[in-house]
Amino acid sequence: MLVDTVMTAPVVSVDPSTSIANAAKLMLSLRISGLPVVESDGTLVGMLSEGDLLRRSELGTERKRPWWLEFLASPGKIADEYVQSHGRKVGEIMATGVVTTQRDASLEDIVELMRKHRVKRLPVVEDGKVIGIVARSDLLRALAKTLTAGPAIAGDDERIEAAVTAELNKQSWGGNGMIRVHAKDGTVELTGAIFDERARLAARVAAENIPGVKSVSDQIVSVEPMSGMVLVSPTGS
Incomplete structure (x- = not known):
């Protein structure tokens, strides 16, 4: 079974200038846990997931360290964490270097990529543009369909x-x-x-x-x- 038989398309996405508030509302309304982030021409530049919204100053969940660990951490790392917990736009907190796949990849390849990179979804890219997305829920849906479809043949x-x-x-x-x-x-x-x-x-x-x-x-x-x-x-x- 190939990716294009199970992927979700067209893809709901946001651009880097989208506010965190609007992105969160969109995810909640559509009951999805991740959004590809694309430029106006459809080029993929990042992914926003629920995990990117966990460490937020508004919730009081930003990362806190003992003073001695704070002293050991580099200023650049602390700056990155500040942006993650205080950023107001998707482009400021999204994950970059996104792992992607192609429409003709096998589901075996997909599962291995998810396991190796510890991700729950993979954008499907063609010519640099996002044409679909395959998530764990798509694999689960395909499994349920296969299991309930009944036998292909009823042999003697x-x-x-x-x-x-x-x-x-x-x-x-x-x-x-x-x-x-x-x-x-x-x-x-x-x-x-x-x-x-x-x-x-x-x-x-x-x-x-x-x-x-x-x-x-x-x-x-x-x-x-x-x-x-x-x-x-x-x-x-």
């Missing part, structure tokens, strides 16, 4: 068995064929043995994700490697 039992078995065989915890699969009328029965109890739920999840599976019956036994003690499924279904 033989096909289901083959698909579940293939998925188990791809996984290091899959038991190298020790977990057996039988499907009847869309119900998958898992039997055989595992040597780590954590593989039980993983096997069940693997089966549940195969299109056409209606339910899963867990009949797997777990063998404790050291003692040889055998544990049956806690539910048997």
